[in-house]
Amino acid sequence: MAGGLVALLDDVAALARLAAASVDDIGAAAGRAGAKAAGVVVDDTAVTPRYVHGLAAKRELPIIAKIAKGSLRNKVLFILPVALLLSEFLPGLLTPILMLGGTYLCYEGAEKIWEKFAHHDTHHAPAAAVGNDQEDTMVKGAIRTDFILSAEIMVIALDDVTDEPFLTRLIVLFVVAFAITALVYGVVALIVKMDDIGLRLAQRKGAAAQRVGRGLVTAMPKVLALLATVGIAAMLWVGGHILLVGLDDIGWHGPYGLVHDAEEAVHDATGAFAGVLGWLTNTLGSALLGALVGAVVVALVTAIKRARGGRAAHA
Secondary structure (H helix, E strand, O other): OHHHHHHHHHHHHHHHHHHHHHHHHHHHHHHHHHHHOHHHHHHHHHHHHHHOOOOOHHHHHHHHHHHHHHHHHHHHHHHHHHHHHHHHHOHHHHHHHHHHHHHHHHHHHHHHHHHHHHOOOOOOOOHHHHOHHHHHHHHHHHHHHHHHHHHHHHHHHHHHOOOOOHHHHHHHHHHHHHHHHHHHHHHHHHHHOHHHHHHHHHOOOOHHHHHHHHHHHHHHHHHHHHHHHHHHHHHHHHHHHHHHHHHHHOOOOHHHHHHHHHHHHHHHHOOOOHHHHHHHHHHHHHHHHHHHHHHHHHHHHHHHHHHHHHHHHHO
8 A cells, every 4th residue: 555655656746847847948938939939029129119109107007007908908819829729720821911010010110201201291199199099099009000910929839849739839938928028018008117117216315326327317208219119120121021932931932042141241251240231131131122022002092092092982
């Protein structure tokens, strides 16, 4: 009897060690997957602040919270199940779907540039000044854009664990979804509230704290304006990169090969900054493709809208 109890305890201990090892494996896999998606996380962080730029301070965090909830809902309820099912039964559809998302990102970025240069008199009032309807529209637009970035993050994470069992893939994607959302919108909240932190520091007695506070208050409007521009560039860069990789995956190797060859040439021709300059070359190539595709889509959408407007005027 005692021997049976000892054997049972040994089995329980073995199962506990196996479970612990599985948790470690899942944690490591989630870490690797999140690291591979880091570039898109940076883009997501850069894109989001432009949606709260110019808002009343009291509305910034509530709006970021709404976007964060929408982002998590996108990842967990829509992207994760679809990605897992497609990877299990129709893995060939993942690339075309991701390319559609990339095309939409290119369109979003190119449309913002078009609005800036073609409609100089178009100025949108802050959502807080316009009302709840405008705010809701802005939040929906942010969540829609986040959906594309979230889809790429999740697909990149999935790509790193495609050889793992289904349950492991599921858990890893859950971990990535929650961790990435918390990271992105935590950083965004910190960025947009940095001016308030600066104001409080400026009101303290210490001279050093006051200098830092005044510096933050002065700098943050410029930082937010810069991030808004970076967000637009990020849409073109990420969208173009998705299309480059997707075209290569489906068999058209020319565009990706051209950018890759340029990256290698720059890398080989430069010294200490070879890695950075090579990466910048790849990024520029992706952004140029994104701008080109986005411009084409903007032209098509504009033509369709004009055609519909013309038909409506004659109706």
